[in-house]
Amino acid sequence: MIIEIGHFALILALLVSIAQMIVPAWGARVRDPRLMAFGEPAAMSQLALILIAFLALMYAYVTSDFSVANVAANSHSSKPLIYRISGVWGNHEGSMLLWVLILAVFGAAVALFGNNLPATLKANVLAVQSSIALAFLLFILVTSNPFERLDPAPFDGNGLNPILQDPALAFHPPFLYMGYVGFSMAFSFAIAALLEGRTDAAWARWVRPWTLAAWMCLTIGIAMGSWWAYYELGWGGWWFWDPVENASFMPWLAGTALLHSALVMEKREALKVWTILLAILTFSLSLMGTFLVRSGVLSSVHAFAVDPGRGVFVLSIMMLFTGGGLALFAWRARDLKQGGVFSPISREGALVLNNVLLTTACVTVLVGTLYPLALEALNGSKISVGAPYFNMTFVPLMIPLLLALPLGPLLAWKRADLAAAMERLIVAGVIAAVVLVASFALTHRGPWLAPFCFAIGAWVMAGALSETAFRIKLGHVPLAESLRRLVNLPRAAIGTMLAHFGVGLVVIGIVGTTAYKSEAILLMKPGEAAGIAGYELAFRGAAPSKGPNYTETVGVFDVTYGGKPVTRLEPSKRLYDAPPQPTSEAGIHAAWSGDLYAVLGDQQPDGGFAVRLYFHPLVRCIWIGALVMFLGGAVSLSDRRLRVGAPRRAVRAATVPAE
């Protein structure tokens, strides 16, 4: 019964979305406040209905109702509760339901918090948002209905892929989707602006918090996926330039560019046309990510739907919104008035450079990801584009970006004094030089490029701090005065500093683990010891053990450093019951200098085990850096200017007649 209620609620949500797409947009056209106001209750009820559907499916998973085909195919009664819950989005149908749920949450957020938006803009935004919801609700109901029943119901389910039974992966998809779907707000605002033929600084100010929130979620989502890959895959790889990773990375790159160009638009009314275009493209890339992953074009564990019908449907949705958005852009963009003249050496100029490099990087990733598909479709020849290509093309684009990054925030708007900005970065430059020399001295036999990359990371971090130090006049006024200035600094400025600092941390982590990783692949018998990166690991032996839904062989290693006991590592090899699949759980000891990483391999005929030991220097900086970037976004989001948005006067005039 509950399942049928969920199914019915989803159909009702589809009907509501049709009304929400048409009525407010029509109201905005004929300027009827009552019709425009329809968008708000519609968005709220759409959210309520989709939430009912989502909870109904979750109920089926939690109670292991195997008469529901989706539950039977993807769950198992022996699964721990948390994975029965995360199992809801661990499959194609459920994950699409999560997609529309998040879409509805964003739509409802506009209805709730968008009080200071002009009525027509708000109505148009809600209508566009609802058109996206309509497309995906239709997709779910027509091709991927999670509420279909089975008769007779099977005795037990097929189970969730064991590698998805992991805390980080349980919450990886929701964050990723909040990012993907969050960019739909930028898209809806861009389309609404084009429909109205008008954008201004206020528009950018409304768009920025949504884009920022989406960007934060995407950052955390990508970082979680990478962290998971690191500890779960058994050799400490954290990024593979896999098409599916690229699918989430492209919207991130475009979204990062969008955040920065919206800044120019808000402060200086420049780059309007470009910002609108970028808003459309960012969401299009999110849709493309959904298409690539959901269509089965790239066969991968993400591609739950290896069903051409679904692929064609998502492709049509993508073409409709991307094509429609770009056509509208081509038609109306000319009407947007450009403002704000600036010289190349200025804050605007720096942000333009940021946009040039980020979009080029994004195009590079796009071409590398799709080229093999396109070539095969054209003449049937099969090529591979893997990590070496991306490292050769992407990394060189990032270096100028990172070098220029600390300069940007120090340049004045409109026309800046480059020499003066450089002068403020002298300390950062000295720190970078010291890091360069020190890392050469410490790693004299390592790769020669790595110390330069370390120096770049240090330059970015020190540069971010320098900018704040300059703003609070650290060292030029008494310390108490500097502290007072720090407290009074706009939160957005602190957010910028944190986010840029986080980028530097990520760079340090990437360079450390890529250039200085050490590994030992060996055979060990119980009682033997091996050393890596100064650690001594004594292998005590391996013993079988049993978990809630798996059996495992656990190896025990006592770790000492310079004779002092450090920790005991227990890497294991697991075999899950349903579906029967082996996984490997690494034993990891985290220290500031890096991670000691041990993996238990196969038992040999002579009783020994294949063992792989790794030391990943500074690898934690990658995820700590991502977290710092996320925090920077959160601090910036709490800035009063973003919360207040535009003046309130417009609100009253627009909403009062509606009542």
Added chain:
Amino acid sequence: MRSLTRRIACIALAAWTGAVAAPALPAYAVTPQEVLADTALEARARGISAELRCLVCQNQSIDDSDAPLAHDLRVLVRERLTAGDTDQEVRDFIVARYGAFVLLKPPFSAETLLLWLMPLLALGGAVLILWNAFGTPRKAEAAPSTGKLSAEEQAALDALLKPEQDRPAKN
């Protein structure tokens, strides 16, 4: 979520095709038995392996993959190196047998021209678009302003103001 499942898929696939030889247990990427005693040669082998694609996996190098086919290729690479081949000869040897598909770094050819040039083209394109974006207003400013509205502009203004004037009457 990528590679492990793929690895598992590889193992399953290999088991299904009957390619698994002696051990029934899944083998790990580079096994201790494969490692060459000569560290310089082993380092070269690892470098080459990292750029060769495992044919039964998705987008994974033979160095990372634990499919039996990847194992065979790793052994093959090491055999060729021990026999005295240069890195390029080893790569050519593998490509001759398995096709250009095994190269994770596609060679520069007519087919991949656009792939390799695209980053440069995109950079040029982005510079051009954005140069226009902040070049235009200056041109617009250069046009002398008469200070009066043209007939078209006046019509547009009237059209814009009309609903505003009408509204109080409606309410």
